[in-house]
Amino acid sequence: MRNLVDTAAREVLDGRIDAALGRIVARGAAHSPAAAELAAATARAARGGKRFRPELVAAAFAAWGGSPARHRAMTDVAAAVELLHAAFVVHDDVLDHDTVRRGAPNVAGEFEARGRSLGMPADARSELGVAAAVLAGDLLLHEAERTVALADLEAPARRLVLDLFDDAVHVSAAGELADIEHALAAAMPEPERLLRAAHDKTAVYSFVVPLCAGAVLGDAEETEVAALREAAAHLGLAFQLADDLVGAFGSEADAGRAAGADLREGKRTPLVALAQEGQEPELVTGALALARTGPVAVRHAQRVLDRSGARGRVRELIDDAIAAAETEGSALPPTARVLIDRIGAGIRERAL
Template sequence: MADPWMVNMISLPEDSSTAVDHALDAVLTRLTERAIPRGSAALALIRATGEATSGGKRFRPALVVAAFDAFGGDRDHADGLWDVAAAFELLHTAFVIHDDLIDRDIERRGVPNVGGTFRSRARALGVGDAGAERVGDAAAVLAGDILLYEAARLVAMADVDADQRVRLFSLLDDAVLVSAIGELADVEHALVPTEPDAAQLLSAAHDKTAVYSFCAPLAAGAVLAGADEGDRAVLMTAGADLGLAFQLVDDLIGTFGSAAQAGRLAGADLREAKRTPLISFARETAAWPQISSALAMAPTGPIAVQAAQRELDASGAREQLVTLIGHTLASVRRRAAELPDEPHALIERLAAGIEGRIP
């Protein structure tokens, strides 16, 4: 769920960024004011939640605004735009907090996340290691829950008409449900004794990212701009393929990308023995026995990682995944051609940005 690449494709203009930040600040100010009389733990939770919300690239709000502009929306008569855009940032932050908890991570971007902050706080209060871990986990669950609610509250309170609100809540419903299903599938696929097949892994890859990162924010901007139902349907279909292609490229980066590109150790997915569509494709090749042996050694260090990378590359699995990404983005472009010029250009820009990340 990392965002650094996204700013190169699309970002909020300064005035729009300020408007979204004001909407987010209003949420955090209200929460802080309500937490202060409830004691230090409540205030610490809201402050940690605010830290999690700060510093992001605001990609999903940028998509809301970009789609709104592309479909001819009038910013001078769209006060609700900024609250809806901010809602998608809160949704993203909630998922990131919960994702860190699921992955047992206590840092993000090199600093303690909500769980890590509350582990330290518990230890400072005299709690032992096991108890501190429990406190940190509880804080992460609760911070994510608060932001999920606040995202829904922003949509509920936004200055939009009744029909738009119904459509926006439908998008939010899908974003939450499908993303949760995808995350659960991803965890199960990592732990079940039987190897999931490529179709299952591709479905989870889509569900984890596509709806909340692409389909829903794009469609939300289109709803606010008054786009017709047909164009919104095309946008949702294109967004689904964009999200899948993004996740597949992310898998390639996790296996073959540099540390700078991945934002973590090179070959991190190999070190962590992640089950990805790439590995599923490799399993179907005649070279699987050699690949399997190399993958088993990958967690031992960089030389073993490089050996596994060479085996995967030589098997043709990497090329197969790159081909699938190409087919998926070709589908995006075919569907986008049905849209008016400005939305078409927006989708093309997103497709080109994803394509440009392939390692």
């Protein structure tokens, strides 16, 4: 999904993000050793990854011929989008009780290790890890909003960008809560409810915010931003569905974690709900229950899901969402339509 901007532009974006993380580290170092360690862990959690969201900001800005006078402000907003994403990732790990990300300890994992070095019992170490991760996410959220607040923008443009961030936080919170309720419910929720949660968890903050923020900073017309918002929402849903396929069928290299991790963890995704609506729901349920036991059972569950037709149906949903995005964007400037096409192509390529 990267390569939406050239290498030089990417380096500028990465530099701005790293500068914001450096500020967090410097602020933490001014306090206690524990605060310094928290700040350093927070910065590590936000480094790496695909960083395609800031590229979306820059690409949309360029698609609307953004003024060089606003380039620095655009870079600030792009960095803020990545900080927002990092905050959500850190908090998501708390909600999922994860202590590892990309094969290394996350913030919670690092502070569990700190608790061990301090001689804490297991339950205290776990509590310390959760507390540190919540605080790390809070630091990133604050830095994201601070970065937008201090960007060199006129008040109307800043308000529009802050409104986008406001939507992102509220809609994503609703989506995460729905996702947890679905996971804890006695029965499998209907695919439509899972699709709604998938949209809310990802579409707004990962696609609507960066694309619309870039367009706003590029002085897009209000009607253009409205159309782009609808197109971006469809792209966000398609991306999340593709991510569900990666989580179920992808290799460790594809997913950044163990192959078939979503199946091993028993995640309730639209893919799983569609499979259980098929002709062999009991076979699907049994295969998914066994998937928790190891890689052989995961591979069996993958075959069962594939045979159920659910994988193909999710791919159809992805194609439908991308087509809807292209339709919504049909009245946009040609450069914006090209950008939507490129994003759609990248999502299709990701859909396993």
